[in-house]
Amino acid sequence: MGRRYSLLERKNFNRQIIIKRLKTKEKLKKIFFLVGLPRAGNTLLSSILNQNSDIAVTANSITADIIYNLFTLKDITTFKNFPDHKSFNNIAHHVFDLYYKDWKQKYIIDRSCWGTRENLRILKETHKDIKIIVLTRDLIEVLASFIIWSDKNPNNFHDRTNLKTIEERCENLMQGSILSHAILAIENLLLPENKSLYHLVKYNDLINNPNHTINKIYEYLEIPSFQHRYTNLDQFKINDIQYNDEFVGRGLHHVKTDKIIKSTYDAYSVVPKSIIQRYKKEWLM
Numbered sequence: 001m002g003r004r005y006s007l008l009e010r011k012n013f014n015r016q017i018i019i020k021r022l023k024t025k026e027k028l029k030k031i032f033f034l035v036g037l038p039r040a041g042n043t044l045l046s047s048i049l050n051q052n053s054d055i056a057v058t059a060n061s062i063t064a065d066i067i068y069n070l071f072t073l074k075d076i077t078t079f080k081n082f083p084d085h086k087s088f089n090n091i092a093h094h095v096f097d098l099y100y101k102d103w104k105q106k107y108i109i110d111r112s113c114w115g116t117r118e119n120l121r122i123l124k125e126t127h128k129d130i131k132i133i134v135l136t137r138d139l140i141e142v143l144a145s146f147i148i149w150s151d152k153n154p155n156n157f158h159d160r161t162n163l164k165t166i167e168e169r170c171e172n173l174m175q176g177s178i179l180s181h182a183i184l185a186i187e188n189l190l191l192p193e194n195k196s197l198y199h200l201v202k203y204n205d206l207i208n209n210p211n212h213t214i215n216k217i218y219e220y221l222e223i224p225s226f227q228h229r230y231t232n233l234d235q236f237k238i239n240d241i242q243y244n245d246e247f248v249g250r251g252l253h254h255v256k257t258d259k260i261i262k263s264t265y266d267a268y269s270v271v272p273k274s275i276i277q278r279y280k281k282e283w284l285m
Contacts, residue, residue: 029103031096031127032221034058034111035189036135037182039145040203042111043253044260045135047236048214049109052226056105056238059253064112064119067095071122093126103239107223109133115185120194130197131221134189137203139281142179143170144267149252170275183281207262233257 034057036042046057070092073079079088100108114123114132123130147166163169173179189198199220206213210230218225235255236243243253268276 028097029100029105030107030223031100032107032109033114033123033130033132034109034135035113035115035132035182035185035198036111037137037139037142037186038178039142039149040135040137041206042135043236044233044255045133045201045206046109046111047233047255048210048228048230049217050236050238051228051234054106054223054226055109056100056103056107057109058111058238059236059241059243061110061112063095063099063110064114066099067092067122067126068119070095089126095126107221113181113185115187115189115194115198116181117188119185120188120197132189132198133201133217133220134186134198135201135203135206136186138267139183139279140271140276141203141267143173143275143279144265144270145263146173146179147270148263148265153252166270167272167275170271170279174275174279204262207260210260231259233260 034042034045036045046059049055049057074083074088096108096110113119115134147169150169163172174183188194199217201213201217211228214228215225233255235257236253
């Protein structure tokens with residue numbers, strides 16, 4: 001017969017198992033979040049941070065859609081008839097762990113519109129210690145950047161909607177597009193009750209003083225610092241996957257690789273005055 005363990009020995013053995021499990025849990029990836037206006041340096045910021053092999057800033061992520069759609073199941077009759085919240089939470093609270101299970105990086109920065117009222121509510125329910133990087137830019141500069149990009153790259157999503165004038169294209173961006181969705185997300189995040197959830201990064205600061213801006217992000221996330229380079233940049237790639245911009249328009253996520261520099265055109269001469277007067281938002285300066 002095998003040895004019979006005393007009660008004290010069994011307790012010590014169980015304690016060791018618990019400690020081992022806790023240590024394993026500590027090794028789980030830390031998930032952070034990025035919410036940014038399009039044409040505000042998201043891809044540039046991601047390309048810089050991804051130089052650190054411990055960090056993975058994602059492309060536009062589908063995790064927000066996964067979790068949002070998951071929570072809509074609570075409204076169907078089947079769930080209401082048998083509301084097993086505990087079993088539901090076993091899935092809802094582990095979406096990030098499962099989705100990023102095979103990613104080798106320690107720190108994942110998930111980019112999506114997490115700031116919208118509903119997405120943020122769900123995030124608060126499923127995630128502890130929320131840290132969101134919010135990337136903003138003067139809204140008129142964002143619109144001008146879209147216009148100039150679309151003029152240089154035909155067969156983009158503007159062309160496919162048969163929008164002829166610059167004013168029409170700006171209105172399309174401001175009504176029901178990725179830009180308008182991002183604006184709603186950031187406006188909600190900037191409400192006083194969400195002040196503790198985010199770190200604000202302005203596009204001009206990223207362009208004019210990238211090293212200081214990146215160091216502040218590391219401080220905010222409370223992760224070990226890293227010496228980044230700001231010349232000879234790489235195009236955005238994560239886990240050997242790149243953006244396929246054929247679906248939206250060539251060059252939408254292209255990064256200037258030689259050095260970080262702001263375009264020299266005057267955004268306020270590109271965007272019609274009527275659009276400037278209608279949509280200029282001071283908090284996006």
